[in-house]
Amino acid sequence: MGTITKALELLNLFSRTKPEIGLMEFARLSGRDKATVHRHLTELEENGFVEQHPQSRAYRLGPAILRLTAVREATHPVRRILRPIVDTLAQQVGELCHCSLLQGEMLSPVYHADPMIHGTQVHFDEAEMLPLHATSSGLALLAFSPPALAEHVLGRPLPAYTDLTLTDPSFLRSVLADVRQDGLCNLDQAFDSEVCSVGGPLFGPEGIPIGAMSVAVPAVRAKRAKIDEIRTALRGAIRQATVSTGGTLPRETAALWANAPAPTLTDQRGLT
Amino acid sequence: MGTITKALELLNLFSRTKPEIGLMEFARLSGRDKATVHRHLTELEENGFVEQHPQSRAYRLGPAILRLTAVREATHPVRRILRPIVDTLAQQVGELCHCSLLQGEMLSPVYHADPMIHGTQVHFDEAEMLPLHATSSGLALLAFSPPALAEHVLGRPLPAYTDLTLTDPSFLRSVLADVRQDGLCNLDQAFDSEVCSVGGPLFGPEGIPIGAMSVAVPAVRAKRAKIDEIRTALRGAIRQATVSTGGTLPRETAALWANAPAPTLTDQRGLT
DNA sequence: GTGGGCTGGTTCATTATTCGAACCACTGGT
DNA sequence: ACCAGTGGTTCGAATAATGAACCAGCCCAC
Numbered sequence: 001m002g003t004i005t006k007a008l009e010l011l012n013l014f015s016r017t018k019p020e021i022g023l024m025e026f027a028r029l030s031g032r033d034k035a036t037v038h039r040h041l042t043e044l045e046e047n048g049f050v051e052q053h054p055q056s057r058a059y060r061l062g063p064a065i066l067r068l069t070a071v072r073e074a075t076h077p078v079r080r081i082l083r084p085i086v087d088t089l090a091q092q093v094g095e096l097c098h099c100s101l102l103q104g105e106m107l108s109p110v111y112h113a114d115p116m117i118h119g120t121q122v123h124f125d126e127a128e129m130l131p132l133h134a135t136s137s138g139l140a141l142l143a144f145s146p147p148a149l150a151e152h153v154l155g156r157p158l159p160a161y162t163d164l165t166l167t168d169p170s171f172l173r174s175v176l177a178d179v180r181q182d183g184l185c186n187l188d189q190a191f192d193s194e195v196c197s198v199g200g201p202l203f204g205p206e207g208i209p210i211g212a213m214s215v216a217v218p219a220v221r222a223k224r225a226k227i228d229e230i231r232t233a234l235r236g237a238i239r240q241a242t243v244s245t246g247g248t249l250p251r252e253t254a255a256l257w258a259n260a261p262a263p264t265l266t267d268q269r270g271l272t
Numbered sequence: 273m274g275t276i277t278k279a280l281e282l283l284n285l286f287s288r289t290k291p292e293i294g295l296m297e298f299a300r301l302s303g304r305d306k307a308t309v310h311r312h313l314t315e316l317e318e319n320g321f322v323e324q325h326p327q328s329r330a331y332r333l334g335p336a337i338l339r340l341t342a343v344r345e346a347t348h349p350v351r352r353i354l355r356p357i358v359d360t361l362a363q364q365v366g367e368l369c370h371c372s373l374l375q376g377e378m379l380s381p382v383y384h385a386d387p388m389i390h391g392t393q394v395h396f397d398e399a400e401m402l403p404l405h406a407t408s409s410g411l412a413l414l415a416f417s418p419p420a421l422a423e424h425v426l427g428r429p430l431p432a433y434t435d436l437t438l439t440d441p442s443f444l445r446s447v448l449a450d451v452r453q454d455g456l457c458n459l460d461q462a463f464d465s466e467v468c469s470v471g472g473p474l475f476g477p478e479g480i481p482i483g484a485m486s487v488a489v490p491a492v493r494a495k496r497a498k499i500d501e502i503r504t505a506l507r508g509a510i511r512q513a514t515v516s517t518g519g520t521l522p523r524e525t526a527a528l529w530a531n532a533p534a535p536t537l538t539d540q541r542g543l544t
Numbered sequence: 545g546t547g548g549g550c551t552g553g554t555t556c557a558t559t560a561t562t563c564g565a566a567c568c569a570c571t572g573g574t
Numbered sequence: 575a576c577c578a579g580t581g582g583t584t585c586g587a588a589t590a591a592t593g594a595a596c597c598a599g600c601c602c603a604c
Contacts, residue, residue: 019347048375061344063373075291101335103320
C-alpha cells in the first residue's frame with residue numbers, strides 16, 4: 001500500500017460522532033506508528049485537508065475539501081441536483097432516503113434526508129462507506145452493473161453486519177437476477193438490524209450505474225402497503241435523478257418502469 | 273516535499289474551467305514525470321478523490337470529497353452558516369461577495385455569491401487559492417492575526433498579480449496598521465485589474481482570525497458612496513458571521529463597530 | 545494500409561523517502 | 575514527586591518512490 005493511501009485513509013476515520021481525533025487515537029485507530037501518523041497528518045494539514053485545534057491539538061477535517069467540493073459541484077453538480085429529489089422523496093414517503101455514488105467497491109454517501117416525522121429514526125452516518133453486498137443500494141447497483149463487478153465483489157469474503165446479512169455468493173447471484181427482473185432491491189435488516197430498505201440504481205451516460213438511491217424504514221413500520229408505496233415513489237425519484245444528472249435509463253428498465261408516476265416538481269431554490 | 277503533498281497538489285490543478293484533466297496534461301501542469309503522476313492518480317482514484325471517465329480516460333474530482341465535506345459540515349457547519357449571510361450581503365450591496373478560510377498562508381474560498389444585476393461581473397473561481405498579501409481579505413486577516421503570521425508572509429518574495437499589487441513589505445506593514453485602526457481593508461486592483469475590493473476578518477474562538485469576507489466591485493462602479501455603503505453592510509455581515517460560527521470579535525473591534533447596523537435576518541431555508 | 549504523432553499505461557534498476565523504536569517535553573491527576 | 579497520558583522529534587534500517595525507456599492503442603494525413 002502506498003504512502004498516499006495510508007494518509008488518505010486517515011481521513012476516513014472521521015465521522016459524525018468523531019469529528020475531532022487526537023494523534024494517539026489516530027495511531028490506535030489506524031494501527032500505524034505514532035510517528036508515521038504524525039508525519040502524514042502534518043502533510044495533510046499543510047494541504048488543508050485537516051486542521052489542528054490550537055488548544056486541544058486534535059485534528060479535524062480542513063477547508064480544502066470544501067473548496068474541492070465547490071469545484072466539483074460547479075462543473076458536475078450531482079449533489080446539487082440529487083438533493084431536492086431526495087428531499088422530495090423523503091417527504092413523500094416519510095422515511096429516511098439517501099443516495100450514494102460508486103467508489104471502487106463501496107458506495108460513498110452523497111446526501112440523505114430524514115423527514116423525522118416518526119418517533120423512531122434510522123441512523124445514517126454520511127462518513128460511513130456502504131458495502132455493496134449488504135445494502136439494497138449496493139445490490140441494486142450490482143444487478144445492473146457489468147457482471148465483472150459483481151463477480152469481483154462476490155468473489156471475496158463477505159462480512160456479515162447482522163445475522164440476516166446475505167453472505168452466500170450463489171444465493172446473492174440469484175438475488176441479483178431477481179433485482180434485474182424487478183428493477184428495485186428489497187432488503188431486510190441486512191446492514192442494520194431493525195431496518196428494512198428498498199434501493200434502486202442511478203444510471204450515468206451509456207446506461208451504466210454510477211450510484212444508487214434508497215429508502216430505509218424501521219422494520220416495525222415496513223408493512224407491505226408502505227413498501228409498495230415506497231417502491232412507486234422511489235422509481236419516480238430514480239428516473240428523475242438519472243435524467244437530471246445526465247444519465248440514461250437502459251431501455252429494459254425504462255420499459256419496466258413505464259407505469260411509474262411522473263416525478264413531481266421539486267423546489268429548486270437554495271441550490272449549492 | 274513528501275509524496276502525499278505531491279499527490280494532493282494534483283487536485284489543485286482542477287478548476288472551474290478545467291474540470292477534467294488527462295494524464296499528459298497533469299504531467300505538464302505539475303512538472304512531474306508521467307509515470308509518477310500516473311501512480312499518484314491511480315492511488316487517488318482508489319480512494320475516491322478522483323475518478324476516471326471510462327471513455328476519455330480523463331480524470332476529475334471524485335465522490336470522496338463530497339462525503340468528507342458532508343462530515344465536516346455535519347459537525348462544523350461553517351459553510352452552511354456563512355452561505356445565507358453571504359447571499360444576503362450580496363443582495364444588499366448588489367455585488368459579488370465571498371468568504372474564505374485561512375489555510376496555511378493562503379485563503380481557501382468557502383462560498384461566493386454574485387447577484388448578477390449588473391452588466392459587468394467580477395470573475396471568481398472557487399478553485400483558486402487567494403494570496404494573503406494581495407487581497408483585501410488577506411490583508412484584513414493578517415492585520416488581526418498574531419504578528420508572526422504577517423512577518424512570515426511578508427518575509428518572503430511577494431508576487432505581483434497586477435501592476436498595482438503592493439509588494440513592498442514595509443509599506444504593507446503600514447497598510448496593516450491602518451487596517452487595524454479601521455477594521456476593514458480597502459484594496460484597489462491589487463489582485464485583479466479592474467476590480468476593487470473591501471474585506472474584513474472573520475474571527476474564531478479566542479478572537480483569532482480564521483478567515484475573511486469581502487466584496488469585490490468592478491473599479492468603474494467603485495464610487496465613494498458605494499464603498500461606504502458596502503463597508504457598513506460588510507461590518508454587519510462579518511459580525512453576524514463571526515457570532516454564528518461560534519467566534520468572538522476582539523473587544524477593540526467590537527467597540528470600533530459598535531455603530532454598525534444590526535444584521536438583518538436571513539432566509540435560513542435550503543441549508544446543507 | 546502505413547507511418548508519424550499523439551495518447552494512456554507499464555517496467556525495473558537506482559535512489560531517495562518513509563518507517564518506527566526510542567527518545568524528549570509537557571500536562572493533569574494523585 | 576511521581577506516574578500515566580498526551581503531542582512531537584530523531585536517526586539508522588528498511589522500504590517505497592522515481593523516471594527513462596518501453597508497449598499499445600488511437601487518429602489523422604498521405
